[in-house]
Structures are given as structure tokens and as C-alpha cells.
Amino acid sequence: MKKNTDSNAGVKEIARRAKVSTATVDRVIHNRTGVSEKTKDRINKIIQELNYQPNVLAQRLALASRGTLRLAVLLPAISEETEYWKAPLEGVNKAESEIKQYRVQIERYFFDQNIKASFEEQAQRIMKAEPDGILVSPTFEEESKVLLAYCSERNIPCVLINSDISGYDRLSYIGPELFHSGYLSAQLVHYCVTKGQKVIIANIAREIDNNFAILRKEEGFRAYFKENLSEKLVLPFNSTDTDYKTVAAKLSKLLKTEEKLGAIYVTNSRVSLVAKWLEAVDRKDVLLIGYDFLDENVNYLEKGFIDFLICEKPQEQGYRGIMTLFQTLVYSAPAEENYLMPIDIITRANYKFYRN
Amino acid sequence: MKKNTDSNAGVKEIARRAKVSTATVDRVIHNRTGVSEKTKDRINKIIQELNYQPNVLAQRLALASRGTLRLAVLLPAISEETEYWKAPLEGVNKAESEIKQYRVQIERYFFDQNIKASFEEQAQRIMKAEPDGILVSPTFEEESKVLLAYCSERNIPCVLINSDISGYDRLSYIGPELFHSGYLSAQLVHYCVTKGQKVIIANIAREIDNNFAILRKEEGFRAYFKENLSEKLVLPFNSTDTDYKTVAAKLSKLLKTEEKLGAIYVTNSRVSLVAKWLEAVDRKDVLLIGYDFLDENVNYLEKGFIDFLICEKPQEQGYRGIMTLFQTLVYSAPAEENYLMPIDIITRANYKFYRN
DNA sequence: CTGAAAGCGCTTACAG
DNA sequence: CTGAAAGCGCTTACAG
Incomplete structure (x- = not known):
């Protein structure tokens, strides 16, 4: 087996050709001070010629001796x-x-x-x-x-x-990228609802007004509707209570006044609360989109109450x-x-x- | 800086404790022959105790001396x-x-x-x-x-x-996993078409009958329709010619006899051919699903003629x-x-x- | 069955 | 400004 072909020459070979020690080669490679211009140039030229690539393994191993x-x-x-x-x-x-x-x-x-x-x-x-x-x-x-x-x-x-x-x-x-995350969700809704159906955008979080992520997703979602359908179809739903009972009660109340509900978009991982509610009121026909690959969410995905989960690794x-x-x-x-x-x-x- | 705490003791430390050389430790670690049961047991016990984890770096570096x-x-x-x-x-x-x-x-x-x-x-x-x-x-x-x-x-x-x-x-x-790839596509179609609309499943490839991938995706696609809608809604389209002209002509012919077309599912990356045709006949209303993140496909995705690309990294x-x-x-x-x-x-x- | 020694390719503390 | 030598942690060819 050959070694030290041009393509895998190391510091030793460079040192040999430049007639210096490997320590000096190392100094040049890492742009450290204390090398005369002359030798520096000589070494750099050889590095170029050989197309030197450091062996990362050896580098790391040597580095291991330094501090934590x-x-x-x-x-x-x-x-x-x-x-x-x-x-x-x-x-x-x-x-x-x-x-x-x-x-x-x-x-x-x-x-x-x-x-x-x-x-x-x-x-x-x-x-x-x-x-x-x-x-x-x-x-x-x-x-x-x-x-x-x-x-x-x-x-x-x-x-x-x-x-x-x-x-x-x-x-x-x-x-x-939060805006497009909301925008994509709106696109999915658009594909799946029929004309004239309303869509709830549900923010369920302790703080909503300061929650940049939620607000930005909502922007993206609304932007899509503005471009392709109408913002009038979007119904806001906000709850700073995050327990099931309160959320369910609020949703039920909203449902009473709204007959043409086609979809619900939940702007965070609390989507399972809404899924639970949909299950309780027996509304599998409502499209439900939310966030994150959590056990509970996947559970409702399997059962058919959540249709799409958006996930950002x-x-x-x-x-x-x-x-x-x-x-x-x-x-x-x-x-x-x-x-x-x-x-x-x-x-x-x-x-x-x-x-x- | 401490070293050789229990959590990062190496072969040396093991050798020291077992009163053997590192070579013998190495033999035991790699289950090589030529070590007496007695020392083997002793060393293994120490390895357990120290919860020894080899340093992958050093391992690889040493291995580099072996052949290519x-x-x-x-x-x-x-x-x-x-x-x-x-x-x-x-x-x-x-x-x-x-x-x-x-x-x-x-x-x-x-x-x-x-x-x-x-x-x-x-x-x-x-x-x-x-x-x-x-x-x-x-x-x-x-x-x-x-x-x-x-x-x-x-x-x-x-x-x-x-x-x-x-x-x-x-x-x-x-x-x-090809079956579920087809199954998923059918699910997307299901979400997006309205009741009674027909769906074309398009196989465009030189060989179709021996093409396991295509056949299996089709199976998955049909399985979904059988379970959730009806297989009668699925229209087959096969073309062993893969040039645009032929495919377009065949599609146009099929379109004449079919008015309630809602979607087309192309079982491979040739989806851009169909997209090109949809563009030519000006049918943005037809949902189009196909495969692979290729420049041309993405191009049609952007333009709105392809709706979903399925991609398997x-x-x-x-x-x-x-x-x-x-x-x-x-x-x-x-x-x-x-x-x-x-x-x-x-x-x-x-x-x-x-x-x- | 076992060990001493050299080596993988790079980095560094030390000496000059 | 420069070099000799030791070291990172593991593997191996060789000798016994």
C-alpha cells in the first residue's frame, strides 16, 4: 500500500520538503506568530502544491490533551x-x-x-x-x-x-421560519376545506401577545388567506387558559354561533386539547392542524382527529x-x-x- | 484538569489495574483469541467497573495504518x-x-x-x-x-x-417503504378532491410490469381508496413511452372521455411531464402529486401545476x-x-x- | 498466552 | 525564530 501520495501527505512530508521541523509547519498552518516570512512562504508554497488536507482525527486526538x-x-x-x-x-x-x-x-x-x-x-x-x-x-x-x-x-x-x-x-x-410555517398550514387548509367554510385559528398559551412565535405563525396563516381566499373566513380563538376544561368550554361556545366550520389551526403543540374536544363533540369532519410530534398528538393523529402535524425537527x-x-x-x-x-x-x- | 476519572479511563488504566499490557487488554476488548480465561475475566470485570468506552478517534487513527x-x-x-x-x-x-x-x-x-x-x-x-x-x-x-x-x-x-x-x-x-408512499398520496388526494371526482394513477416508465417500485406504490394507493372511498374512482394510465409528446397525446385522449377529473398521481419523478401537459391544456384545477425534489419538478411546484411532491431523501x-x-x-x-x-x-x- | 515498542498524524511545552 | 521530544488513546507486528 502506497502512502504519502500527493493527496494524503501530512505535516511530516511538508516538513521534510521544507527542511524544517513539524512544529514550524504547524505554526504556519495555524497562522501562529514566530516564523520568518521566508520559511513561512516556503512552507505555504509546499502546502499549496501538495494540496494538504489536515487529518481531522489526529487533530482532534491531539487537541484532547488541552483543557475541557x-x-x-x-x-x-x-x-x-x-x-x-x-x-x-x-x-x-x-x-x-x-x-x-x-x-x-x-x-x-x-x-x-x-x-x-x-x-x-x-x-x-x-x-x-x-x-x-x-x-x-x-x-x-x-x-x-x-x-x-x-x-x-x-x-x-x-x-x-x-x-x-x-x-x-x-x-x-x-x-x-415561523411565517412560512403558518403559511403552509393555511395552504393545507385551503386544499382541504370547501368553499365558504370558516377556519378557526386557535392560540392557546399563557401569554399570547408577547409570544412572537404564535403571532408570526398567525401572520403567515392570514397572509395566505388574504392572497388566496379571504381573511374574513378566519375566526380568531384565543385562550390564555391552557387546561382542557376551559378550552373545551370556550370552543363549544364558539361552535354554537358558527355553523360552517371547516378547519381549526392550532398555532402550537396544544393541538391535542382541541383534538380531545373534537372527539368529545364527535366532529371528525373538522380538519385539524397543529404542531409537534408528541405522543399525545400522534395518538390523535392515529385516531383521525388530528389531520396534519407540522414539525420542525x-x-x-x-x-x-x-x-x-x-x-x-x-x-x-x-x-x-x-x-x-x-x-x-x-x-x-x-x-x-x-x-x- | 483531572484525567482518568472513572468515566474516561482508557486501555492504559485497565492494563495497570489488571497488571497486564495494553496489548492484552486490546485482545479482550475485541474478543480475539490467545488470552487465558482467567486474565480475560479479570480484564472484563475491570472494563465493567470502569464502564470503559473506547475513544473512537484514537481507534480510527490507529486503524488508519491498516490497508485501504x-x-x-x-x-x-x-x-x-x-x-x-x-x-x-x-x-x-x-x-x-x-x-x-x-x-x-x-x-x-x-x-x-x-x-x-x-x-x-x-x-x-x-x-x-x-x-x-x-x-x-x-x-x-x-x-x-x-x-x-x-x-x-x-x-x-x-x-x-x-x-x-x-x-x-x-x-x-x-x-x-413504497406501499405507504402510495397510501399517503391517496390520503392527500382524498383530502383535496371533492366527492365523486375521478383520479388518474399514472405510471410512466419504460418498464412497468417488472417495476416493483411502481407496482407497490400503486398497491398502496389503491388500498387507501378501497378502504376509504372506492377503487372505481381510480383510472389507470400507463405509458411505456417517456417522451413528452406521446404522454401528452395519451393524456389528452383520456381527458376527452373523462369529465370529472379531480387529481393525477404520478408514481415516479416523471410528474413534470404531466405538469407540462396540465400547463398546456390550462388545467390548474387538477391536483397533481408526484415524486422527487428535482429542479424541473420544483419549478412546476412553484408555478402551481404540481401540488405535492413526495420525497424520500x-x-x-x-x-x-x-x-x-x-x-x-x-x-x-x-x-x-x-x-x-x-x-x-x-x-x-x-x-x-x-x-x- | 503475553508484553515491549512502534506507529497512526497532529499539537505543544520546553529549550535554545 | 526554530527544533527535539513527548503526548493524545488505541492497534499491531514481532518476539518470546
Whole structure:
């Protein structure tokens, strides 16, 4: 077996040809100081000639002798209310198991989605811990900005997942493009309802007015109707109570005054509440669209009460977030500023093959 | 910085505790012969205690000193007829660039999808070359079986992508689950057409009767109609001519006798031919579903003549195929016998975010 | 059945 | 400004 053909020559070969040591070659490769212009040029020329590609394996292995990299992750806690956040965390775990060889340590912090102060508190803890990189789901805008400012100041890379904060320094945003997510849902509704049927857009969340994700999806949804049908067909439904009983009562009330109901679009993963209600009032004829590949939702998908689940790969968001931090910190690899997730459509017929 | 905490002790630490050399530890780890039961047990116990996890990096780096691994890939050539096969090849290329550090060499062989003999010929060339592993898209069943028999005999791992051959030894099948792909399409049609409308199922391919993929999708499609509507609504359309002119003429003829046409389901990537025809006869009202994220198809998706594209990640099939061979050959990692791809639904509203 | 030693390709602390 | 040597954690050919 040949080795050191041009295509896989290493630092040794370069050193030999340049009549220097591998240490000097290494210095040039990494643009470190302390090499005379003359030798630098000579070495660079040889690197060009050989089309040198570093062996990433060996690089990482050698790097392992350096200190541990500490990453902090700040995510909503998994609550009874929603298991959504399990998925990004699984993604983080998967990434961790892949890179733990390289002495990466991940510290996990959780906050209560409904309590602003808990976010603030955890953010403070992170800043005290001084990690090398941060992954955060910026549920609360103002409090997130504090964290982003801290990172910016100390040059700590910070990746946002699930929702973005504009106008602030961050390494990368990894998550859905919300407008088109709503727009797509409207398109599906359009395909499935008959002329003149009304559509409910249901926002079910503790906070709606500050919930950028919900508002943006609604915008996209309405934009489609404006372009292709009429906004008059869209009936708003808002509930800041998120328990089944209240939601069901409110929906029943709305139903009384509305006979030509064709579809309901729920702007988040609470779609199972509506599905439960549809089951209770025995209305399989109403098209129901909502979010996220959660057990309960899939359950109603199977039964036929949910027609479409929209899903934006939450697991991959966590996974890719960690990997992005890692690549940046270890190899100074450039990161995509906006990594938008695909908008997956899941039905009763294809959910068995879905991979988060 | 600590090292050798229990969680990242290596062979050295094991050797120290067992009072043997690392070579012996290595033998035990890899179940090699030539170690006395007694020391074997002792070492295994320590491995358990320390919850030893090998450092994959170091493993691979050390392995690099062994010979080159030679993989053969047999795929349809990219033709003017369809650019579909570009994607799996790109996946192969991506995998190659990730693992080329480990001295893996990939030899690519291409055959003409329409010429059985060309498949045979290339298969012969591969068998002469005696590669360590094979990735093949088994377009021609009988000829593929010859290749599979060869692999089986010599214990060469073989991965099939895109379509499967049952009853033969192979390491793994990576590709779509065709029945549900057809079934899902029927479900989408069901959502979108109104009562009593007819649906054309269009098979456009040189060979139809031997084309397992097409037949199986049709089965799934019909099964849905049988369960939920009626098979009588399904009109067959077959064309073994794949040029636009012939297809268009045939379609126009069929259209004359059929007034209540609601949708057309094309069982492969030739959907753009039908889209072109719909454009020519100005029938945007007909729902059109077909396969694959090809430029031309996406073009018609954008224009509104294609409504849904079904896509089964062809690029990932190639990528994962190579990775599976690699993992198996290098680490004796177990492979999933059937790795079924998700069935992605792409529309005008989400195609911009799709990632093959 | 077992071990000492060299090697995979790169990086670094130290000495000059 | 430069180099010799050790090290990352694992594997292997060779010697006994």
C-alpha cells in the first residue's frame, strides 16, 4: 500500500520538503506568530502544491490533551403541560455522546416557561459559571438580551434555537421560519376545506401577545388567506387558559354561533386539547392542524382527529446547536447565521416513518 | 484538569489495574483469541467497573495504518431523462469526504437504467475488482441476485438502496417503504378532491410490469381508496413511452372521455411531464402529486401545476449506505436490516426549507 | 498466552 | 525564530 501520495501527505512530508521541523509547519498552518516570512512562504508554497488536507482525527486526538470545553444549555423544563422540550434535550444528549471524546462538558440549566424570573435566575447562574459557549432557547426576550450582551462582551459564542432575537449578536439561529410555517398550514387548509367554510385559528398559551412565535405563525396563516381566499373566513380563538376544561368550554361556545366550520389551526403543540374536544363533540369532519410530534398528538393523529402535524425537527435543533458551538470553538469553523429547519408535514399515513 | 476519572479511563488504566499490557487488554476488548480465561475475566470485570468506552478517534487513527478499504458503488447513470440519481451520488460523495481520512476508497460504477446488459456488465467489473463492500441500487432483479449471491459467498457486505430484493442476504436495505408512499398520496388526494371526482394513477416508465417500485406504490394507493372511498374512482394510465409528446397525446385522449377529473398521481419523478401537459391544456384545477425534489419538478411546484411532491431523501440514502458499510467493515457495528426513509411532503409553501 | 515498542498524524511545552 | 521530544488513546507486528 502506497502512502504519502500527493493527496494524503501530512505535516511530516511538508516538513521534510521544507527542511524544517513539524512544529514550524504547524505554526504556519495555524497562522501562529514566530516564523520568518521566508520559511513561512516556503512552507505555504509546499502546502499549496501538495494540496494538504489536515487529518481531522489526529487533530482532534491531539487537541484532547488541552483543557475541557464547557458548554451551557438553557432550555425550558419539561412540564406536564408539554413534553415538547424533551426533544431538543435529546438532541443535546446525542451531540454530547458524539463529542464527549473531545473533552466537552455540557451543563444543563432549566427554567419554567411560565415564570420569567426562573429564566433570569438560570441565566445568572450561567454567567457566573463562565462557560465557553452557550445554547439557549430565548423564551423571554428582554432577559435573553441580557445574556446575549454578556456573551457579546466576552466573545462567548451563543446559539439560539427555536426562536430568534433580532438585532443582537449571536453565532447562529437554528429553528423554524415561523411565517412560512403558518403559511403552509393555511395552504393545507385551503386544499382541504370547501368553499365558504370558516377556519378557526386557535392560540392557546399563557401569554399570547408577547409570544412572537404564535403571532408570526398567525401572520403567515392570514397572509395566505388574504392572497388566496379571504381573511374574513378566519375566526380568531384565543385562550390564555391552557387546561382542557376551559378550552373545551370556550370552543363549544364558539361552535354554537358558527355553523360552517371547516378547519381549526392550532398555532402550537396544544393541538391535542382541541383534538380531545373534537372527539368529545364527535366532529371528525373538522380538519385539524397543529404542531409537534408528541405522543399525545400522534395518538390523535392515529385516531383521525388530528389531520396534519407540522414539525420542525426539535431534536435536530438541539443536536445541531451543540455541534455548531463545538465546531466553532474547536476548529473556528464558520457557522451559518440562520439555519432554518425544514417544515415537515406528518399525517396518519406517514408518521410511522418520521424521524425527529 | 483531572484525567482518568472513572468515566474516561482508557486501555492504559485497565492494563495497570489488571497488571497486564495494553496489548492484552486490546485482545479482550475485541474478543480475539490467545488470552487465558482467567486474565480475560479479570480484564472484563475491570472494563465493567470502569464502564470503559473506547475513544473512537484514537481507534480510527490507529486503524488508519491498516490497508485501504475499497468500496464499490453501483448506481444508474444520470441521464437527460432524469436527474434523480444525482442525489444518491452526492450522498456518496459527502460520505466519502467525511471518511476519506480513514483510508477509504470508493469506486463508482454506472449503468444505463434502460439497458439490462449494462447493469450486468458493471456488476461483472465489480466482482472482478473484489471490493470490501458494495452499495447498489438493484434496478434489475435477476442481475442483482447474481451480485448478491457473489457477496454472500465471499462474505462481502452489500447495502441496497432505493429498492429492495427480498429473500437474499444483504447487510441492509435503505430506502422508501413504497406501499405507504402510495397510501399517503391517496390520503392527500382524498383530502383535496371533492366527492365523486375521478383520479388518474399514472405510471410512466419504460418498464412497468417488472417495476416493483411502481407496482407497490400503486398497491398502496389503491388500498387507501378501497378502504376509504372506492377503487372505481381510480383510472389507470400507463405509458411505456417517456417522451413528452406521446404522454401528452395519451393524456389528452383520456381527458376527452373523462369529465370529472379531480387529481393525477404520478408514481415516479416523471410528474413534470404531466405538469407540462396540465400547463398546456390550462388545467390548474387538477391536483397533481408526484415524486422527487428535482429542479424541473420544483419549478412546476412553484408555478402551481404540481401540488405535492413526495420525497424520500435520496441523498441521505447514498450517504447512509456508505456510512453503514464503513461502520460494519471498520467497527463491526451492527446495521439496521431495514432502514426506511421518512416520506416527506413538499409543497409550494415549504420547499424552500427542504433539505435532501 | 503475553508484553515491549512502534506507529497512526497532529499539537505543544520546553529549550535554545 | 526554530527544533527535539513527548503526548493524545488505541492497534499491531514481532518476539518470546
